[in-house]
Amino acid sequence: MISIFQNYGGELLTGLGQTLLCSIIALIFALIIGSAFAIMETMPNKAARIIARVYIEVFRNIPLLVITMFFYVVIPMYIVKISGFASGTIGLTLYSSAFIAETVRSGIQSVDPGQMEGARANGLSYWQSMRYIILPQAFRYVIPPLGNQFINLVKNSSVLAFVAGFDLMYQANVIASDSLKSMSTYLCVGLLYLVLTLPLSYYMRHLEKKLA
Amino acid sequence: MLTVLGAYSWVNIRFLLEGAWVTILVSVCSIVLSYIFGVILGIVRYVKIKYLSAIVGFIIDIIRNLPLILIIFFTYFGLPHLGFKPDPIWASVIAWRSLKQRWLLKLFEQESRRFRLVKWKGPGPMA
Numbered sequence: 455m456i457s458i459f460q461n462y463g464g465e466l467l468t469g470l471g472q473t474l475l476c477s478i479i480a481l482i483f484a485l486i487i488g489s490a491f492a493i494m495e496t497m498p499n500k501a502a503r504i505i506a507r508v509y510i511e512v513f514r515n516i517p518l519l520v521i522t523m524f525f526y527v528v529i530p531m532y533i534v535k536i537s538g539f540a541s542g543t544i545g546l547t548l549y550s551s552a553f554i555a556e557t558v559r560s561g562i563q564s565v566d567p568g569q570m571e572g573a574r575a576n577g578l579s580y581w582q583s584m585r586y587i588i589l590p591q592a593f594r595y596v597i598p599p600l601g602n603q604f605i606n607l608v609k610n611s612s613v614l615a616f617v618a619g620f621d622l623m624y625q626a627n628v629i630a631s632d633s634l635k636s637m638s639t640y641l642c643v644g645l646l647y648l649v650l651t652l653p654l655s656y657y658m659r660h661l662e663k664k665l666a
Numbered sequence: 667m668l669t670v671l672g673a674y675s676w677v678n679i680r681f682l683l684e685g686a687w688v689t690i691l692v693s694v695c696s697i698v699l700s701y702i703f704g705v706i707l708g709i710v711r712y713v714k715i716k717y718l719s720a721i722v723g724f725i726i727d728i729i730r731n732l733p734l735i736l737i738i739f740f741t742y743f744g745l746p747h748l749g750f751k752p753d754p755i756w757a758s759v760i761a762w763r764s765l766k767q768r769w770l771l772k773l774f775e776q777e778s779r780r781f782r783l784v785k786w787k788g789p790g791p792m793a
Contacts, residue, residue, distance in 0.1 A: 609732070609733040611733075612733035612734075613735070615735065623733065623735055623736060636744050637743075640743065640744050641744075644736055644740070647732055648728065652727065652728075655730070
């Protein structure tokens, strides 16, 4: 196991960096897209609700690998050439955004409807009351489940291995086939994944206890 | 659009259906096994046996925070080095099982905690 770290340190470090980069990009965009669709889903406008519902159900119920493969194979064939890393990140973003939208929606709906009524009665517009009254409370409710989504996102970023995204899992396959020590390679890579996810997991548990 | 329709020719449909069958098989096996093991491990963690519960909790945390693909690859490529060689479907079932049971376990833990709360706090206001 130590020899894997010594001989392939560079590859593992690149993989770790790529995984981290992809996760952070996907996290930011998924949070933005997810929140947008969550707000759309709770809007009084019926058309907006249906669009959001369809989006969420589609991306929530298609496997991540299928979405990513679509962006890796089909999009470059017909529309525009994108790298494996980009297609993986796009797929991951869309997939996670559906889950984040569901999480944030549950947060918005758990805010007492009296809050919205009170805000409207005090003369705030719909968007103002959403921005200043509802969303701050909603996001406080959903911090623990959002944290779980982030951990899942980091884990799901291993899908990049299938589209040549050069992430940790991809490097693991390369190293395993190069060194023929698959057992210790996967153990090493598992350790590196734990370095990313375990602190996040424990921090979320701590936060959950503090908020509850 | 024609290419999409062409994909649904009889030969392809047969392959797709075979794939769907494997998907269903793996899902059902994993759900059943993960449920059984998840409940057992959940009980072990919940009743707080002195060292066992802590060890089980630690293992659960480890596996819960690893990507599924890594676990599958580990079972398929790693375990043969220990002299245990599962075929692809069973490798994925084993991997799925070990992943899924953590989620179920979490769920079970939460449920049992809620149950305890209800059981002990419930009679208070009612009595």
